[in-house]
Amino acid sequence: MTTTNTHDTQILVDTEVPLVRIIREFDAPVEKVFRAHTDVDLFRQWNGPRGYKMDVPHFDCRTGGSYRYTHTTDTGFVAGFYGSFHEVRENELIVQTFTFDGVPDGVALEKLHFEDLGNGRTRLTATSLVDSFEDRDAFVASGMETGVNEGYEKLDELLAS
Known part of the structure; x- marks a missing residue:
């Protein structure tokens, strides 16, 4: 499989507040x-x-607005997610909630900021704020890194097509 990914995804865990910050650039x-x-x-x-x-x-x-989606594996594992869009500013910002069906009381507040870097390049900075450091650590330990990295690789491929 060919990928056009030329950028690393940074996943940063804040030590002061229960927050995860994901930074990724796209061509x-x-x-x-x-x-x-x-x-x-x-x-x-x-x-x-x-x-x-x-x-x-x-x-x-x-x-x-709002959303709901699921990811399902060939083995039958299903992960469902839902939330609300609190603010959507075209080409600039999405503020939304994010909830995993498996932890319905664990709502994250997410902010996706789209920054035009010029020359047809974009930096996406996504922050996810949760209720506690324990929830944040569980979020990070859940395998989200694989989903984020593989998702952004697929996004690179989609953007290149």
Whole structure:
């Protein structure tokens, strides 16, 4: 398999607050990277780890909208996620909640900031704030790194096509 990934994903754990910050650059204009996060047909193509089937029964990416999706493996493992879009500013910002079905009381507040670096490049900075350091550590230990890295590799491929 060929990948166009030329950038590393930084996953940073804050020591002061229960927050995870993910920073990734893409060789694509901010408009394309933003659209890949807000257009359900594009989002479905890249979000999550390789080898998982994605189902998106609901995706209304606008201020006041909401979403629900699941990732399913060939072995039958299902991971469901849902949340609300609190603010969506075109080509700039998405503020949303994020909840995993397996921990319905563990709501993360997420902020995705899209920065135009010029020359057709974009930096995405995503922060996830949770209720406690224990929840943050469980979030990081859950294997999210694999899903993030493989998802962004698929996003690189989608943006290059």
